[in-house]
Amino acid sequence: MTTDLAAALAVLFASQTGNAEWIAKHIHEEALARGYNSTCHALDDHAKANLTGDNAIIIVASTTGDGDPPDNATKFWRWLRRAKAPELEGLKGKKYAILGLGDTNYSNFCNTAKRLEKKMTDVGAVPFTPRGFADDATGLEAVVDPWIETLWKALPQVACYDEEKAKAFEERAEKDGKFCLKIGAEKESVAGGADADAKKENGETAHSIDIVPKSTDGKDSAPVSSVNEVSQTTNSGDSGDKSSVANAFLAPLNAEEHDLLDAVLFTPVPIVVSKTALDSATQLTNVAKIPTEFLDVDLADQGRPIEKSVMLPCHMLDTQSMESPFDYTAANPFKAKIASVRCLTGPKALKRVLEIELNITGLGWEYAPGDAFGIVCPNPDGLVLPLLKRLSLEPTQLLRVTAKGAAALQGLPFETKTPITVYEAFKYYLDLHSLPKKSFLRVLAEHTSDPTAKKTLYFLASAQGAGAYRDLRPQQPTLLDILHTFPNCQPPLARLLETLPHLQPRYYSVATSRLVKEHSVTFAFNTVEYRTPAPYNKPMAGLCSTWLDVLTGKNSAQNVRVQLSDKELYVPIFPKPTSEITTPFQLPEDPSAPVIMIAAGTGITPFMSFLAHRHHLCSSGTSSSSFGAMWLFHGRRFASADGDALYESDLDTYVKVGSLSRLLVCLSREDVTPDQIRYKYVQDGIRALGAEVWDLVHERGAYVYVCGSIAMAKEVNQALADIIVQNEGAKDGVEALTLLADLGKKGKYLKDIWT
Structure with a gap:
């Protein structure tokens, strides 16, 4: 290798909903597996990445609102705008690559990435691979996956790497990157890559699994839902006894767990997969890679009762006062006490709108009219507890999570003051509602014993299954729905913690002025209830709005303010930082302006x-x-x-x-x-x-x-x-x-x- 190659990679992300962070971290993990010396940080932690050091930079940046940078990029922009020429000298000639995430429904598509690209060009940095702009309106993976493949092809000419690790990685990738469906009268099998071709020459079958389901009772395994089964499988969400579904499929919840269930026990609804393309396929190509394993997870013998784990407990947070209100974040929020609630709508309204007042004494936030704040909301017990039953996990057990290998230098996917329980991890940290990424479906396939289900999951993670994968989006499946569809799938806890995205905060605008009530903030929101598009018609409810509604007693008396100060009800919040590159949504500085x-x-x-x-x-x-x-x-x-x-x-x-x-x-x-x-x-x-x-x-x-x-x-x-x-x-x-x-x-x- 030549000495002009960068010694390391610095992977940076600007992420509001978690997508950019997830992509960046998985690029980082794969870079480590490929033999690169890599670090991964949010843009606001750019100092830790040493941008002016001997490294090449990879940036994954999303855009929030109508062109704003994510919250975890605001400090970086402030530094970039104020930095003197000598501070930026180290970026001159720096090799970089940038991937932008956006939504063409908004006018300023991928604005953060475009601004970053311009700034990098202005300081003399040099792109080593073409930029990528992924559109969430049509599916991020259509651009993200090819861009990442191009990135790996370009990096050997940019940065040093361990050739032995790189060779081992390529051999593994070649083996599991292509699956050939061999259709026979008796059975089908899945064979993979170059290894399969070599072994076929010797009369062997490589990487082969039986596809015809086998059953100990002589019956075929139940197939995944198909398109013509929609009317039978997708309306179970609001009919019948929901607890009976849990009892029959998820095993009975104990009395303590039943008492903790919030408004509704989630009834799993099987996903619908059109397998027309699978039935005609002779091979599956571009199957999503298996994400790198980087966690060791042990379950402690001791536990913590669930009743001590509800309502984002203090033992999970650093409760000391911060010097600045903006030191509070989604990972370390401020506990705001609920003061009151009132319903703003009457019985004729199609949606109930609630207004909640929070007591923010101690936060020190001098908010301006138009400012916003984030709420860290939990997953509902009605989803978490049945899901843990399905996964055969004990909610009260404490987790010991450690990073292994090179990833140990990057820390854990979540950090708390004390060890957390399985229940707390799923309730407060993991996103159980978002569309599963193809790589996650690949993980599920690897941990599915039923061959038909395994083939379907491989299909969804492949190029041939792109249409079927897109059809998952309008179904809005939860993790429980997916696991219900594939009952023989039993992913390990470590793989779930590694591959599931993190639960993201929800943002709300303030509805009052601190001149009116200094230590108080109010906000209003719809209580979100809807159905997924036909033919699925699955009933859905907003995560944060439903939680707040249940928390405050589901009030419906119009314009009657219910005082709640005497109750110990808290909402974890943090102020949303204002951007330095866009004008804040605030009143004009000149009060005479219309x-x-x-x-x-x-x-x-x-x-x-x-x-x-x-x-x-x-x-x-x-x-x-x-x-x-x-x-x-x-x-x-x-x-x-x-x-x-x-x-x-x-x-x-x-x-x-x-x-x-x-x-x-x-x-x-x-x-x-x-x-x-x-x-x-x-x-x-x-x-x-x-x-x-x-x-x-x-x-x-x-x-x-x-x-x-x-x-x-x-x-x-x-x-x-x-x-x-x-x-x-x-x-x-x-x-x-x-x-x-x-x-x-x-x-x-x-x-x-x-x-």
Whole structure:
């Protein structure tokens, strides 16, 4: 090897939901297995990675919101923006590769990765492989998997590696990277790679398994659900006695566990796999690699009773006060006590909306209107306990988890003050709801004794099974659903801890001003309930919203505030850091600038903090003439008070006293006549008042804020473009969209949107 090769790899990630972190860590683990000297860190821990040292850099970066960097990249951006030339000199000529994760439903696709790429170019770093931009709207794996394969091909010319380890890895990869289905009258077998070809020459069958199911009772094993079985297999989610399913399939829960179950016991629903492509396949190619093993897991003889493990207990957290509120994170949150709850909607509403007030005394967070915070929510006991039964794991046993091999230098997948129990690991740390990655399905295949199930799992993890794998997304299976589908699958605990993604926090905007109540914060949210698309029709519930609803007593009395300060109810939270590369979703620094707020449903939440802040200032003696106009377009379904008129009395007050200059309510489910001057959607209201809206923006320098779903934001964006053209602010739609993009770059057109 030549001496100009880098001595090591530094794998860095910027991750909001865990996808980028998972990909980066598995690149790192495979790099170690291939013989590279590798480290892996979040971008905020860039100092540990020694970016200016003798290493090549691999970055996996996601984008959150409408172009914002993830929270664990904010400190890195701050350093990068403020670093002096000598500090960045070590990046000149540095070899790097970058993979961006994004969603083309948003206008600033892969914005974090693009900004990083530009900055690396500006400081003189050199890419050693083409960038990759993966789209979550169509499936990340379509770009991620080929990009990683290209990465491995390029790295030998970039960094030093152990040739013996590399050779051993390639031999293993060649052996299990390709599976050939040999179809016979009596049986089928799966054979793998070059080893199989060599052994066939000697009359042997390599890496072969029987595919025809064998059973001790003379019956065939139950097959995985197929497409024509949908009506029989996917509606079990809300029919019948749910406890009977647990008793029959998952084994009885003991009395202690039954008492701990929250709102619902999850009934496993088999996944539906279309095997048309499998039936016609002669071989499976590009089967996902088996992830590297890097953990040793032992179960201690002693345990901890489950009742001491509920509600994110103190023994799992470092409860000392932090110097800064931003030192609290998802891994080490602040325990906020629930002060009160009220239901904001009436019986006519299609969704219940709750508002919760938290006491944050001791946090020291001087939040601004529009700021947000994360909530660390647990998995429900109704899923965790049956799942542990299915895996034959004792919930109360303490875990001893240690990293092995080269990965030992990188620490554990989760760290706590004291050892945690099996129950705590599954309740607080592991994501049991997200779409399984192909590599995880490969792991399941390796630990499945039934040949038919094994072949189906190999298929889902292969190129030939790409369509069937995509069809899993609308089914939204839990880990329990998948294991129920493959009853002979029994993955080891260590493999689950290594390959399952981590449970991610949920973010909420503040709905009030700290000027109103200094040590308190309120937020509002829908209690999420829905069904997966037809033909699956599986009932679903939001993870965090359901937990908060159950925790606060499932209140439904409209606008009745229920005081909960006398109860010991806590929510683990942490402030969401503001980005240094994008304008925060906050009021303009110039209070005289007009503000146009556009929202649908609970998207009104941050605007209530805007209005509460402005109203308090006006009530405290500041002349309302000192402030710019504030307009609010709010979309909801119903006009009547017993529907979804969120914060109606507050808004009426703000209008009466002049804190809110203009309120336009748009009603999507009401038949209204033109003389009522009401509109169906917020974009209709924007178009109707187009001349006035454009005057506020163009002549008076208004700031425009949009909060709601991505679908609503797209319609609003088009409506704004239309009124710009109609009022001769642009010659055509293309120029108008460019103008809006420029306003966004200037921080005068801000969006807080979600899919």
